[in-house]
Amino acid sequence: MRKWIPILVLLYSPMLLAEIIEFPEEELAQESVLPIFDRVEVVKSRNVDVDSRFEVGAGIGFNLTEALYDNKSLNLNITYNFSNLHAVNFIYISPFTGLSNMGEDLANGKGLSGGRFDASLAPYPKGYMLLNYQLTAYYGKISLSKDYVMNILLYGMAGLANVTFSDTTAMGATVGMGQKFFLTKNLGLRFDLIGIAFSGPDPTSATNLNPTLITSQVPSSSLEDTLYFRTFFNLGLEYLF
Amino acid sequence: MKMLVNSLMLLVFLVSPLHAEETISTQGESYNIAKRDRNSSSNRSNKNTSRRTSKSRSRVKPTRDKSLLAQALSYAKSGQYQIAAQELFKLSLDPRYKDQRMQIKYILGLMLYQMDFDQLSAFQFISVIKKMDPKYLKQSLEKLSMAADKLGDDTLLNYAISRVQVEKFPRSMRDMLYYRIGEYQIRAKSYSKAAQSFQRVKRTSNFFEKAKYLEAQSYAELGKVKKSIELFNDLYDSQANKSVTDPARVSALVGSARAYYQGKNWDKSIELYRQVPRDTEVWHDTLFESSWAMLRSGRFRSALSNFQTIHSSFYQNFYLPEALLLRSIVYLYICKHDEMEKVLNLFNTIYKPVYKDLLQYLKDIKMPSEIYDEVDEMMEEFKENGEEMNMSKFRLPFIVGRQISKEGDFKRSRNYIKKIEAELRKLYQMPNDWKNSSLGRYAERILKTRLDKAIKKAGRQLRRHLVNIRFELFDLFEQEGFIRFEMLNGKKEMMKKRVAGKELPKTIDEETERDFFVQNGYQYWPFQGEYWLDELGNYHYIGTQSCE
Numbered sequence: 001m002r003k004w005i006p007i008l009v010l011l012y013s014p015m016l017l018a019e020i021i022e023f024p025e026e027e028l029a030q031e032s033v034l035p036i037f038d039r040v041e042v043v044k045s046r047n048v049d050v051d052s053r054f055e056v057g058a059g060i061g062f063n064l065t066e067a068l069y070d071n072k073s074l075n076l077n078i079t080y081n082f083s084n085l086h087a088v089n090f091i092y093i094s095p096f097t098g099l100s101n102m103g104e105d106l107a108n109g110k111g112l113s114g115g116r117f118d119a120s121l122a123p124y125p126k127g128y129m130l131l132n133y134q135l136t137a138y139y140g141k142i143s144l145s146k147d148y149v150m151n152i153l154l155y156g157m158a159g160l161a162n163v164t165f166s167d168t169t170a171m172g173a174t175v176g177m178g179q180k181f182f183l184t185k186n187l188g189l190r191f192d193l194i195g196i197a198f199s200g201p202d203p204t205s206a207t208n209l210n211p212t213l214i215t216s217q218v219p220s221s222s223l224e225d226t227l228y229f230r231t232f233f234n235l236g237l238e239y240l241f
Numbered sequence: 242m243k244m245l246v247n248s249l250m251l252l253v254f255l256v257s258p259l260h261a262e263e264t265i266s267t268q269g270e271s272y273n274i275a276k277r278d279r280n281s282s283s284n285r286s287n288k289n290t291s292r293r294t295s296k297s298r299s300r301v302k303p304t305r306d307k308s309l310l311a312q313a314l315s316y317a318k319s320g321q322y323q324i325a326a327q328e329l330f331k332l333s334l335d336p337r338y339k340d341q342r343m344q345i346k347y348i349l350g351l352m353l354y355q356m357d358f359d360q361l362s363a364f365q366f367i368s369v370i371k372k373m374d375p376k377y378l379k380q381s382l383e384k385l386s387m388a389a390d391k392l393g394d395d396t397l398l399n400y401a402i403s404r405v406q407v408e409k410f411p412r413s414m415r416d417m418l419y420y421r422i423g424e425y426q427i428r429a430k431s432y433s434k435a436a437q438s439f440q441r442v443k444r445t446s447n448f449f450e451k452a453k454y455l456e457a458q459s460y461a462e463l464g465k466v467k468k469s470i471e472l473f474n475d476l477y478d479s480q481a482n483k484s485v486t487d488p489a490r491v492s493a494l495v496g497s498a499r500a501y502y503q504g505k506n507w508d509k510s511i512e513l514y515r516q517v518p519r520d521t522e523v524w525h526d527t528l529f530e531s532s533w534a535m536l537r538s539g540r541f542r543s544a545l546s547n548f549q550t551i552h553s554s555f556y557q558n559f560y561l562p563e564a565l566l567l568r569s570i571v572y573l574y575i576c577k578h579d580e581m582e583k584v585l586n587l588f589n590t591i592y593k594p595v596y597k598d599l600l601q602y603l604k605d606i607k608m609p610s611e612i613y614d615e616v617d618e619m620m621e622e623f624k625e626n627g628e629e630m631n632m633s634k635f636r637l638p639f640i641v642g643r644q645i646s647k648e649g650d651f652k653r654s655r656n657y658i659k660k661i662e663a664e665l666r667k668l669y670q671m672p673n674d675w676k677n678s679s680l681g682r683y684a685e686r687i688l689k690t691r692l693d694k695a696i697k698k699a700g701r702q703l704r705r706h707l708v709n710i711r712f713e714l715f716d717l718f719e720q721e722g723f724i725r726f727e728m729l730n731g732k733k734e735m736m737k738k739r740v741a742g743k744e745l746p747k748t749i750d751e752e753t754e755r756d757f758f759v760q761n762g763y764q765y766w767p768f769q770g771e772y773w774l775d776e777l778g779n780y781h782y783i784g785t786q787s788c789e
Contacts, residue, residue, distance in 0.1 A: 026512070026515060027515075027543060027546070027781070028779075029778075029779050030515070031518065031519065032775070033518060033519050033520040034519065034520060034774050034775055034777075035519045035520065035524055035525065035555075035774065035777050035778065036520055036521065036522055036524070037555065037774075038623070038624075038627070039627040039628070040774070041555075041627070041628075041774065042773065042774050042775075043771060043772065043773050043774070044553065044554030044555055044557075044771075044772040045554045045770060045771055045772055046771055047769060047770060047771045141766075141771070141773075143766035147767060149766050149767065149769055151771075
């Protein structure tokens with residue numbers, strides 16, 4: 001970490017040979033109230049005007065509440081903005097296949113009093129399709145250095161989910177929030193935190209998932225259903241057309 | 242003072258013949274209605290069984306007459322205002338009640354006032370005042386003031402003032418009287434007399450703040466800057482315990498800043514302008530006015546900082562031609578000829594079409610009511626949809642319409658028209674028997690006549706402002722020509738120097754390695770084309786002058 005310090009210092013130090021203009025104190029803001037207009041509009045001539053525009057993006061994500069399977073995923077998203085406030089958004093999340101470290105341990109019988117438990121022998125989610133209504137709660141800007149300003153957008157979303165398992169599908173509900181940081185007027189970083197609730201086959205309800213005894217995946221019909229709450233943290237790049 | 246009131250009476254009659262004529266014609270209307278009412282009542286009595294009643298009424302004895310009035314009064318006392326008003330109206334037209342007519346009219350006015358028919362009630366009080374019946378004069382004046390205040394219409398009140406001597410006014414209304422007299426004197430440009438009238442308004446009066454402001458303004462008009470500042474300060478001090486955004490307090494501040502500007506004390510003027518709170522309506526005006534003071538005191542950077550706000554997108558639909566020319570003048574002073582040309586071109590791009598459209602509009606539209614309707618509709622739509630409204634559907638340029646709609650006289654007239662419209666709507670919502678009664682028909686006719694005349698008056702006010710804008714723009718185009726000439730001259734001089742090999746200073750666009758210093762606790766960032774409400778007034782121009 002220490003090697004970054006000189007770089008950060010250089011980034012934030014004033015430019016050499018800069019001309020200095022001093023502002024009289026009385027010219028600087030004395031109060032933090034807003035001027036009055038007939039109609040209140042917080043911003044004019046927006047740098048990032050999303051009204052009637054498409055956004056397309058892709059990135060990676062993490063299932064924060066997944067214990068048995070690999071929690072990494074890829075995601076694609078497409079958004080259509082009806083206005084600067086309202087939008088509809090489609091997200092496809094494709095989880096990585098395989099088991100998590102804990103899942104591997106169970107498959108190898110670690111921590112079990114005899115026997116093995118291979119969750120990959122049970123049906124597991126292969127893809128999530130989310131269709132959300134998106135509402136922008138806040139559009140603003142952030143100045144990380146005195147020479148650089150970045151526009152930011154905070155939004156909430158809610159909608160429906162379709163979860164595809166190996167041999168079945170399930171419907172669910174989603175709710176989430178996200179934040180975009182616009183690097184330019186068209187390109188931005190997108191961070192989403194999405195909660196998905198759906199009902200699906202429960203691998204732990206299987207009588208036996210021992211890989212030494214079972215060679216093929218058990219069907220969903222032989223497992224009990226359970227209600228899942230999954231939390232995804234996605235991040236990626238997004239382009240505004 | 243008597244002489245003053247008498248001359249004022251004359252003045253009022255000369256200045257507002259419309260109103261005098263209106264009042265008389267209204268009286269005419271009421272008598273016509275009376276005749277019609279009697280005819281219709283006798284017609285009805287011929288057709289139905291009430292004939293006997295009608296006949297017996299015509300032979301009614303004085304005692305019976307008194308009982309009719311007593312009954313109407315008992316309705317009034319018991320709060321049955323609708324019935325009482327109907328009965329009193331009939332009695333007010335009845336020749337048998339000639340002696341009690343003023344009493345009846347006064348009480349009828351009270352009933353109508355209670356029913357929120359302010360305009361109708363004011364007419365009753367006016368007719369009492371006109372007859373100068375000492376028994377009801379003071380009460381009528383008092384009630385008329387209240388009704389006129391609710392209506393926001395001072396023509397009725399001014400008419401009453403013109404008819405009555407100051408001494409006859411109730412004591413409680415004297416301050417109002419002095420204030421109104423002062424207003425008249427200001428309109429007649431008798432500033433010295435106006436200041437004296439305003440001075441007579443007591444500090445405890447509701448009119449004190451307005452009167453003190455106008456008194457100070459009168460002295461400013463007389464060129465007595467010191468006295469004017471003294472009075473503005475007095476007003477400001479009297480509001481010291483009120484909120485910083487209190488209109489009187491802010492007005493005192495602005496008035497004082499203007500007076501210092503008038504006295505060529507630019508620094509003090511700028512200092513006071515800066516104290517005007519941003520969350521007040523007048524702040525927008527002070528921004529532009531302080532830019533003038535900055536220019537006069539040679540603070541070009543500060544003036545340009547202000548222009549960044551004034552010419553932001555928040556003001557794109559505001560009528561501010563002078564601000565653009567002022568900006569170009571500041572650029573001229575600091576030899577930014579390229580920037581100056583951009584600003585002058587912008588001025589032409591915006592205001593030449595406006596001027597052309599305005600000329601055409603004034604040529605095409607002659608009816609005052611048509612102008613009023615257009616501006617009223619424009620403002621209603623703006624209120625509903627903001628700047629996303631369809632501006633192209635109006636023949637009048639939106640920025641001009643918006644500008645003239647803010648004029649004080651028109652605002653007062655429009656406010657009054659809205660009150661009359663509301664009163665008319667209220668009338669239509671009354672029960673059918675009331676609405677169709679002689680009083681209802683009389684009320685409808687009065688209100689419609691008032692509405693029609695008020696709309697025409699407002700339309701004339703608008704037309705006058707449009708004509709003023711036309712002249713102003715014409716004048717500004719001429720000034721733009723002079724400024725452009727100076728710009729070309731400046732460019733020529735710079736070219737000469739360049740040809741002679743003299744090194745010219747870098748322009749702001751070439752300056753990339755610059756920094757500026759602000760106090761601790763402040764944050765700053767570069768402007769990137771996006772305007773934020775909370776940034777207005779906080780822009781700081783960091784360019785330097787390009788002159789040698």
